[in-house]
Amino acid sequence: xxxxxxxxxxxILCSWCGTxxxxxxxxxxxxxxxxxxxxxxxxxxxxxxxHVLRALVEGADGVAVSGCHPGDCHFETGNYHARRRVANLKxxxxxxxxxxxxxxxxxxxxxxxxxxxxxxxxxxxxxxxLGPNPLTARRDT
Amino acid sequence: MNxxxxxxxxxxxxxxxxxxxxxxxxxxxxxxxxxxxVPAGDSFAWLLVRDSAVLDEAQPLPPVMSVQGARAIYxxxxxxxxxxxxxxxRPCEVRATVELAKLKQVEIDGLVLISxxxxxxxxxxxxxxxPQQGDADFEKxxxxxxxxxxxxxxxxxxxxxxxxDLHFATLGSDNGQASIVAGSDQGRAVLKKLGIAEESSLDxxxxxxxxxxxxxxxxxxxxxxxxxxxxxxxxxxxxTLSQCINCHVCRSVCPICYCxxxxxxxxxxxxxxxNILARARRKGGMRLPTxxxxxxxGRMSHMSLSCVSCGACEDxxxxxxxxxxxxxxxxxxxxxxxxxxxxxxxxEPLPTITYKEDELPDLVAPYVExxxxxxxxx
Numbered sequence: 001x002x003x004x005x006x007x008x009x010x011x012i013l014c015s016w017c018g019t020x021x022x023x024x025x026x027x028x029x030x031x032x033x034x035x036x037x038x039x040x041x042x043x044x045x046x047x048x049x050x051h052v053l054r055a056l057v058e059g060a061d062g063v064a065v066s067g068c069h070p071g072d073c074h075f076e077t078g079n080y081h082a083r084r085r086v087a088n089l090k091x092x093x094x095x096x097x098x099x100x101x102x103x104x105x106x107x108x109x110x111x112x113x114x115x116x117x118x119x120x121x122x123x124x125x126x127x128x129x130l131g132p133n134p135l136t137a138r139r140d141t
Numbered sequence: 142m143n144x145x146x147x148x149x150x151x152x153x154x155x156x157x158x159x160x161x162x163x164x165x166x167x168x169x170x171x172x173x174x175x176x177x178x179v180p181a182g183d184s185f186a187w188l189l190v191r192d193s194a195v196l197d198e199a200q201p202l203p204p205v206m207s208v209q210g211a212r213a214i215y216x217x218x219x220x221x222x223x224x225x226x227x228x229x230x231r232p233c234e235v236r237a238t239v240e241l242a243k244l245k246q247v248e249i250d251g252l253v254l255i256s257x258x259x260x261x262x263x264x265x266x267x268x269x270x271x272p273q274q275g276d277a278d279f280e281k282x283x284x285x286x287x288x289x290x291x292x293x294x295x296x297x298x299x300x301x302x303x304x305x306d307l308h309f310a311t312l313g314s315d316n317g318q319a320s321i322v323a324g325s326d327q328g329r330a331v332l333k334k335l336g337i338a339e340e341s342s343l344d345x346x347x348x349x350x351x352x353x354x355x356x357x358x359x360x361x362x363x364x365x366x367x368x369x370x371x372x373x374x375x376x377x378x379x380x381t382l383s384q385c386i387n388c389h390v391c392r393s394v395c396p397i398c399y400c401x402x403x404x405x406x407x408x409x410x411x412x413x414x415x416n417i418l419a420r421a422r423r424k425g426g427m428r429l430p431t432x433x434x435x436x437x438x439g440r441m442s443h444m445s446l447s448c449v450s451c452g453a454c455e456d457x458x459x460x461x462x463x464x465x466x467x468x469x470x471x472x473x474x475x476x477x478x479x480x481x482x483x484x485x486x487x488x489e490p491l492p493t494i495t496y497k498e499d500e501l502p503d504l505v506a507p508y509v510e511x512x513x514x515x516x517x518x519x
Binding site for chain 2: 048049050053054057058059070071077080081083084085086087088089090091092094095096097098099104105106107115118119121122123134135136137138139140141
């Protein structure tokens with residue numbers, strides 16, 4: 001990175017579509033930045049909001065969440081609930097000015113290896129531009 | 142809209158007590174849940190009354206909110222009640238009860254919720270320290286002077302017309318009179334059984350409520366803008382929360398935080414020492430107990446959609462952190478995004494259990510089909 005800052009990124013993927021996107025990417029030999037760590041959950045709808053907050057408070061510079069496209073959810077409606085949950089988190093972070101743009105949500109389907117890699121890269125670049133997350137350095141969280 | 146006018150020469154408290162007494166005597170209610178002054182005289186507690194003679198001790202509208210009414214209801218109506226139980230609640234307590242009903246923690250069917258135009262409450266600590274001054278302060282609130290009220294009450298715009306069965310309307314009416322407004326079929330049935338006719342006009346009350354509501358809404362917006370200036374951003378927020386002693390009392394008095402096992406008191410937040418040592422190494426040092434910020438922000442993510450801005454958390458906080466103002470600021474924002482008002486109606490679904498297929502268009506990060514990366518571009 002040009003400013004010497006390599007962000008720590010947590011990329012939360014659902015077991016069915018998001019992770020599938022990563023598999024497709026690897027099958028095609030596509031690469032994504034090494035500072036993006038993937039965290040797999042059964043369904044983004046089952047992702048506890050506190051896990052996202054803990055990451056943002058205790059170490060991650062950014063958190064991205066990807067699940068199935070609308071209508072594609074393995075559990076039918078999990079992705080809609082995840083969208084609401086992420087919206088809620090972003091509103092909380094925005095109201096308290098804790099950096100809601102460090103949290104991204106984007107649908108990625110099983111076959112969309114390119115889209116997965118692009119999202120990881122784009123998000124990593126976006127966070128690199130924002131700089132380190134001020135919360136991660138605070139001793140009094 | 143019509144209501145029933147009742148005489149209240151000694152204030153609305155007396156009018157409510159009269160109704161409760163008649164209800165108990167005529168077996169319309171099997172029991173009545175109502176606040177009463179504690180024997181020591183310096184606070185108030187909930188009393189489940191079955192004998193109308195005991196109602197002489199009742200104070201349906203106490204100067205303080207010692208225990209949030211919804212918490213009192215939750216303690217005994219979790220699985221429903223037998224017979225009708227009338228509960229006299231402030232509007233914020235009604236809203237919290239409605240939220241708990243939707244969260245399936247209170248069986249609301251056997252309850253007759255009775256509310257009144259709330260003049261606000263005085264801070265619990267101030268009242269317990271000096272009950273006489275507290276009573277004098279509450280008298281001021283009843284006369285429309287808001288200065289001694291709790292900060293959260295000063296900017297409360299939902300002080301009237303909650304989703305209760307019966308509501309005692311006092312605003313805009315002459316002293317010595319109150320109107321009973323039936324808010325549901327159950328409320329109308331109670332009035333009918335008691336032979337109270339709804340025939341007087343409520344126009345004056347409705348005008349007075351609308352006027353005060355507008356003032357309060359404006360005051361609320363201003364107060365929230367000022368608060369946001371004071372607490373927004375990592376530095377200012379951590380400064381605000383720095384006095385937190387991790388007692389979690391804000392959670393244990395919160396009517397919405399019903400969980401028997403709170404996540405923040407579970408094994409899930411007890412990290413092995415290596416984890417905390419590693420965090421301390423990364424930051425150079427680590428405040429213990431850990432996760433103060435995570436507790437507050439995490440609790441917001443759990444309950445802010447149902448927050449009714451009742452102020453119980455702030456009353457209880459031993460470190461005088463403006464918790465209620467913080468949570469109602471966030472709660473207003475999170476509820477607004479789903480066009481939801483906590484406790485507005487029993488039939489409105491909770492935002493967490495419903496969704497629309499086509500919503501939140503700005504949330505999903507737009508995908509650039511040909512993203513080539515910052516490094517490739519330069």
